[in-house]
Amino acid sequence: MYKVYGDIQSGNCYKIKLLLSWLELEHEWIAVNILEGETHTEQFKKMNPNTRIPVLDFGNGEFLWESNAILNYLAEGTRYLPDDRYDRALVLQWQFFEQYSHEPYIATARYINKYLGLPKERAAEYHGKQEGGHRALAIMEQQLAKTAFLTGAAPTIADISLYAYTHVADEGGFDLQGYPAIQKWIAAIAATENYFAMDA
Numbered sequence: 001m002y003k004v005y006g007d008i009q010s011g012n013c014y015k016i017k018l019l020l021s022w023l024e025l026e027h028e029w030i031a032v033n034i035l036e037g038e039t040h041t042e043q044f045k046k047m048n049p050n051t052r053i054p055v056l057d058f059g060n061g062e063f064l065w066e067s068n069a070i071l072n073y074l075a076e077g078t079r080y081l082p083d084d085r086y087d088r089a090l091v092l093q094w095q096f097f098e099q100y101s102h103e104p105y106i107a108t109a110r111y112i113n114k115y116l117g118l119p120k121e122r123a124a125e126y127h128g129k130q131e132g133g134h135r136a137l138a139i140m141e142q143q144l145a146k147t148a149f150l151t152g153a154a155p156t157i158a159d160i161s162l163y164a165y166t167h168v169a170d171e172g173g174f175d176l177q178g179y180p181a182i183q184k185w186i187a188a189i190a191a192t193e194n195y196f197a198m199d200a
Helices: 013-024 042-047 067-075 085-115 118-130 128-143 157-166 180-190
Strands: 002-006 027-031 055-056 063-065
Touching: 002 013, 013 085, 013 157, 042 055, 055 067, 063 067, 063 157, 067 085, 067 157, 085 118, 085 128, 085 157, 118 128, 128 157, 128 180, 157 180
Parallel strands: 002 027
Antiparallel strands: 002 055, 055 063
């Protein structure tokens, strides 16, 4: 049985929880408090020297970290990761987009606000993330106005990757009212079988 070390309020960790729920995979969830330095213990560093969550523990001394790598591993052979070479590359395309063009803005702004309480010394950084975040949302909106999910008619792990922080983007100061296609997509994912809510 898998063990997952994470914080369910972290979008990167929630990605894993949502896929595990969709796949109905039995697992043990081990809560980790990043604000109390729990990822910086020697024990944790043996699992992930980069001191970040989530971490997937296989129970045999092997570990996997980086949320999108974990998603790809767990989704292999399922309907959430296509076999077709091009279709799979499209999934990866959106996952790289999430890590480089979406998360650095939306997730960081949310972290500064939700986790740190928007301290004065980081207010300028927080406000500086807004433009980049809206740029990423506009690209998603453009795609989702054409297809129900990011790569077509059915959800994949590309959708999980971007849903995690997008559906709570308001916690980082991003108003989604101007993105009707994104709102429809969020509702569609929340209506999927075996959906798991971040605040469950």
